[in-house]
Amino acid sequence: MEEDLIKSLCGIVGEENVKSDIVDRYCYSMDASLYSSIPDVVVFPQTTDHVSEIMKFANTNGIPVTPRGAATGLCGGAVPLKGGIVIDLSKMNKILEIDLDNFCVRVEPGVIQNELNQVLNKRGFFFPPTPGSKKMCTIGGMISTNAGGMTAVKYGVTRNFVLGLKVVLASGEVLELGGKTLKRSLGLDLLQLFVGTEGTLGIITEALLRIIPLPEETAVIVAPFKDVYEATKTVNSVLSRTVPAAIEIMDRGIIKAVNAYIKELKLPEVEAILYFEVDGTREEVQRQIEIIVETCKKHKSLNVQWTADPEKKLMLWQGREAAGGAIMNLDRRLVRVYEAEDVCVPISKIPDMVKRFQEISKKYGIPVGLYGHAGDGNIHSGVLIDVRNPEEWRKLKNLTREVYETAMSLGGNISAEHGIGALRAEWMRRIHGEGLKYIKKIKEAFDPKGILNPGKLGM
Amino acid sequence: MEEDLIKSLCGIVGEENVKSDIVDRYCYSMDASLYSSIPDVVVFPQTTDHVSEIMKFANTNGIPVTPRGAATGLCGGAVPLKGGIVIDLSKMNKILEIDLDNFCVRVEPGVIQNELNQVLNKRGFFFPPTPGSKKMCTIGGMISTNAGGMTAVKYGVTRNFVLGLKVVLASGEVLELGGKTLKRSLGLDLLQLFVGTEGTLGIITEALLRIIPLPEETAVIVAPFKDVYEATKTVNSVLSRTVPAAIEIMDRGIIKAVNAYIKELKLPEVEAILYFEVDGTREEVQRQIEIIVETCKKHKSLNVQWTADPEKKLMLWQGREAAGGAIMNLDRRLVRVYEAEDVCVPISKIPDMVKRFQEISKKYGIPVGLYGHAGDGNIHSGVLIDVRNPEEWRKLKNLTREVYETAMSLGGNISAEHGIGALRAEWMRRIHGEGLKYIKKIKEAFDPKGILNPGKLGM
Numbered sequence: 001m002e003e004d005l006i007k008s009l010c011g012i013v014g015e016e017n018v019k020s021d022i023v024d025r026y027c028y029s030m031d032a033s034l035y036s037s038i039p040d041v042v043v044f045p046q047t048t049d050h051v052s053e054i055m056k057f058a059n060t061n062g063i064p065v066t067p068r069g070a071a072t073g074l075c076g077g078a079v080p081l082k083g084g085i086v087i088d089l090s091k092m093n094k095i096l097e098i099d100l101d102n103f104c105v106r107v108e109p110g111v112i113q114n115e116l117n118q119v120l121n122k123r124g125f126f127f128p129p130t131p132g133s134k135k136m137c138t139i140g141g142m143i144s145t146n147a148g149g150m151t152a153v154k155y156g157v158t159r160n161f162v163l164g165l166k167v168v169l170a171s172g173e174v175l176e177l178g179g180k181t182l183k184r185s186l187g188l189d190l191l192q193l194f195v196g197t198e199g200t201l202g203i204i205t206e207a208l209l210r211i212i213p214l215p216e217e218t219a220v221i222v223a224p225f226k227d228v229y230e231a232t233k234t235v236n237s238v239l240s241r242t243v244p245a246a247i248e249i250m251d252r253g254i255i256k257a258v259n260a261y262i263k264e265l266k267l268p269e270v271e272a273i274l275y276f277e278v279d280g281t282r283e284e285v286q287r288q289i290e291i292i293v294e295t296c297k298k299h300k301s302l303n304v305q306w307t308a309d310p311e312k313k314l315m316l317w318q319g320r321e322a323a324g325g326a327i328m329n330l331d332r333r334l335v336r337v338y339e340a341e342d343v344c345v346p347i348s349k350i351p352d353m354v355k356r357f358q359e360i361s362k363k364y365g366i367p368v369g370l371y372g373h374a375g376d377g378n379i380h381s382g383v384l385i386d387v388r389n390p391e392e393w394r395k396l397k398n399l400t401r402e403v404y405e406t407a408m409s410l411g412g413n414i415s416a417e418h419g420i421g422a423l424r425a426e427w428m429r430r431i432h433g434e435g436l437k438y439i440k441k442i443k444e445a446f447d448p449k450g451i452l453n454p455g456k457l458g459m
Numbered sequence: 460m461e462e463d464l465i466k467s468l469c470g471i472v473g474e475e476n477v478k479s480d481i482v483d484r485y486c487y488s489m490d491a492s493l494y495s496s497i498p499d500v501v502v503f504p505q506t507t508d509h510v511s512e513i514m515k516f517a518n519t520n521g522i523p524v525t526p527r528g529a530a531t532g533l534c535g536g537a538v539p540l541k542g543g544i545v546i547d548l549s550k551m552n553k554i555l556e557i558d559l560d561n562f563c564v565r566v567e568p569g570v571i572q573n574e575l576n577q578v579l580n581k582r583g584f585f586f587p588p589t590p591g592s593k594k595m596c597t598i599g600g601m602i603s604t605n606a607g608g609m610t611a612v613k614y615g616v617t618r619n620f621v622l623g624l625k626v627v628l629a630s631g632e633v634l635e636l637g638g639k640t641l642k643r644s645l646g647l648d649l650l651q652l653f654v655g656t657e658g659t660l661g662i663i664t665e666a667l668l669r670i671i672p673l674p675e676e677t678a679v680i681v682a683p684f685k686d687v688y689e690a691t692k693t694v695n696s697v698l699s700r701t702v703p704a705a706i707e708i709m710d711r712g713i714i715k716a717v718n719a720y721i722k723e724l725k726l727p728e729v730e731a732i733l734y735f736e737v738d739g740t741r742e743e744v745q746r747q748i749e750i751i752v753e754t755c756k757k758h759k760s761l762n763v764q765w766t767a768d769p770e771k772k773l774m775l776w777q778g779r780e781a782a783g784g785a786i787m788n789l790d791r792r793l794v795r796v797y798e799a800e801d802v803c804v805p806i807s808k809i810p811d812m813v814k815r816f817q818e819i820s821k822k823y824g825i826p827v828g829l830y831g832h833a834g835d836g837n838i839h840s841g842v843l844i845d846v847r848n849p850e851e852w853r854k855l856k857n858l859t860r861e862v863y864e865t866a867m868s869l870g871g872n873i874s875a876e877h878g879i880g881a882l883r884a885e886w887m888r889r890i891h892g893e894g895l896k897y898i899k900k901i902k903e904a905f906d907p908k909g910i911l912n913p914g915k916l917g918m
Contacts, residue, residue, distance in 0.1 A: 101695055101807035124699070146644045157642055159651070160619060175894050180805035182835040183616055183875035185605045185655055186890050187916040188898045192618075192651045196644055213699050236560055240583070240672050242740070281701070283742035346639035348560035376641040416642035431645050435634050439647045441904035445897060457646040 075421025109140025327382030534880025568599025623667030786841030
């Protein structure tokens with residue numbers, strides 16, 4: 001069987017685009033999560049036709065297929081849990097069209113976010129959704145997880161920027177969805193249906209994305225607070241008057257970790273620091289700075305700093321940028337694990353979520369640093385455990401459960417932008433309730449044999 | 460059977476909320492389209508439980524159910540084509556919660572757009588999507604058609620503002636979807652699935668909507684052009700530098716009709732007039748006016764006028780506001796019919812669409828005036844025929860076909876914001892291609908007996 005499989009795939013994409021030796025397969029057994037599972041074969045299609053032919057073959061033979069972009073996902077979405085074929089889309093990485101008359105670009109799924117923006121920036125445009133992994137992550141992966149990032153406060157998430165998709169279904173059929181218009185009312189919207197489904201309904205082989213003109217100017221404002229509640233109230237007060245591009249938060253744990261990581265930064269070791277980014281015309285940016293500085297001071301921020309100078313901006317952002325890397329400094333004997341790392345709550349509930357998270361961390365003796373996107377209630381966590389100790393894993397599981405229960409009881413959810421993958425698959429029933437029955441029926445309509453990314457999203 | 464039906468419904472909602480005499484039923488046989496069909500009974504639920512009980516009863520007995528808001532729809536979406544039950548949701552019209560801490564409101568589906576905004580405006584907030592029918596249309600209807608309106612250029616369509624939904628399915632089951640967060644990545648998004656499905660998948664009984672702070676100031680800019688191409692190029696040039704809240708256009712036909720309708724307006728009888736609305740902080744508005752006036756002049760606009768004064772603003776808007784009412788003045792012997800009234804094209808294709816539409820109008824001898832949302836390529840038309848002449852209806856059908864073919868060949872679509880309903884049902888296959896098969900499977904998963912709004916959207 002396995003030889004037949006490889007021969008057939010070589011027939012579709014050519015020998016040079018099929019990898020089947022154990023070293024290659026091992027490399028493709030992982031993504032950025034802790035999951036791993038070795039595929040039977042890795043294939044690199046270069047066209048929609050290639051993907052369609054691969055799917056026809058896989059569907060006829062009931063072979064599992066796992067699509068893969070840059071595999072930066074934290075939930076095991078790109079891990080081939082049931083073996084079979086990994087379709088690596090990284091060679092489909094061309095920008096096919098830049099249409100400045102209609103404010104959109106057409107790209108293949110393997111295009112990297114930052115590389116797209118480098119090209120667009122030169123033309124005075126940008127594609128706003130910006131995950132932390134922007135230098136590696138692909139557009140296909142971003143659409144598959146409805147990726148968010150810092151600027152979702154003002155610009156929205158990836159879903160809001162997807163104008164069109166070419167999708168290959170389990171059967172090999174190709175759907176062309178959407179187009180270069182911002183509006184449509186054409187009944188059930190299949191385009192929107194595919195966003196965020198992590199390759200369980202089809203494989204994206206082309207995307208039409210909305211782009212927007214670069215703002216004239218951007219500025220950064222940094223404000224430390226003695227009290228998490230005051231910091232969060234500031235977020236609400238600011239949003240009542242103006243919409244910044246980004247509002248980020250770091251808690252005491254992360255601040256300490258960052259100070260240990262970059263000695264010369266010397267962040268004030270307070271309960272919370274807020275970072276704001278504003279953009280727009282020069283006049284607009286000035287006005288937003290005024291509003292935000294005034295609001296921060298009203299909420300007892302200790303020492304508000306701001307700048308529109310490009311170099312100074314980078315310096316001010318440095319603290320927030322270092323958060324991810326600094327987390328290991330919470331305790332150097334422990335390892336960061338990605339669990340309970342992406343909860344989202346209504347913004348008024350951020351202080352409750354932060355406080356409860358810190359209490360749960362204390363209860364289980366697991367160090368946790370909190371940071372993230374305060375402007376949309378999305379809190380990321382750095383959770384550290386001794387990965388060689390099974391007892392720590394058990395504690396982690398309980399901590400995660402309590403954190404998720406807390407987020408949901410506050411009216412929030414358990415993943416804002418990272419997705420479900422394998423990591424949160426067992427939570428699908430809790431999240432969707434009776435709706436899960438219908439989600440499964442839709443899955444069955446598109447993929448009756450269940451070959452598309454099996455083992456993910458509770459499918 | 461009919462008596463049993465009425466008795467059962469009275470048992471659920473009380474006698475006073477069931478109407479079955481012929482006069483009432485006749486009133487509920489229509490919406491704002493030309494379709495009509497008399498229902499067996501009209502029922503006014505007041506709670507989600509009511510709707511759920513009605514659906515259980517209808518599903519058990521295979522009775523068609525047509526949900527209805529204010530029935531302002533132009534495509535027959537609220538007309539009970541197969542008889543059965545009309546569920547009028549106009550008594551479910553309470554604003555249930557205003558949560559300014561989390562920038563959202565929870566409403567029943569019968570709440571009227573403008574009434575919601577009157578309440579919100581007093582608190583310094585607004586709900587941006589604004590259809591022309593804002594003084595009558597309901598939130599439930601807006602969600603069901605993914606309504607757009609003038610301000611979609613800057614703020615987006617209804618879909619972008621729906622945070623949560625309570626939906627009653629054909630089975631009577633109730634799904635609670637979404638929540639008070641702006642971000643989620645939880646797999647297949649049922650919330651998004653229901654938007655724009657015109658009551659064919661379920662009945663919305665509650666909605667959680669995103670709201671935003673009122674801008675400090677708004678202003679209007681009006682610019683006449685000798686040439687439609689120059690007007691459209693202006694739209695693109697402006698959008699490359701700044702995003703106004705609205706960009707509207709009227710063609711020569713509509714301008715003439717408006718001048719005949721309001722004698723003292725004396726609009727310049729040119730090929731096209733553009734209307735811009737800008738909003739934001741005072742500084743931002745001033746800057747946007749500068750950019751737009753400068754850009755219009757560069758594109759040879761004849762006499763650009765602008766104002767931020769509330770009274771003068773109303774005066775300047777008067778021309779555009781009168782467009783709908785003025786259309787009859789194109790030819791007073793004829794009647795306006797709603798066909799080919801909502802096409803959408805990529806904005807660079809507006810001049811081609813306008814020119815082709817005018818040519819098709821001439822070819823069939825059917826007077827047409829064009830206006831609409833230039834900022835998102837959505838062109839509305841006023842089409843006039845002698846409704847007593849069957850030959851005119853045949854011509855209209857051909858005109859419509861040619862207009863739709865043109866819109867699609869330009870990369871656009873046949874409805875931006877009005878929907879499909881019965882009017883465009885036969886176009887579903889052309890619009891969705893192979894995708895229609897999957898849309899029908901999803902419909903079947905949610906409504907196996909096909910009782911929800913039958914005869915619409917090709918279902």
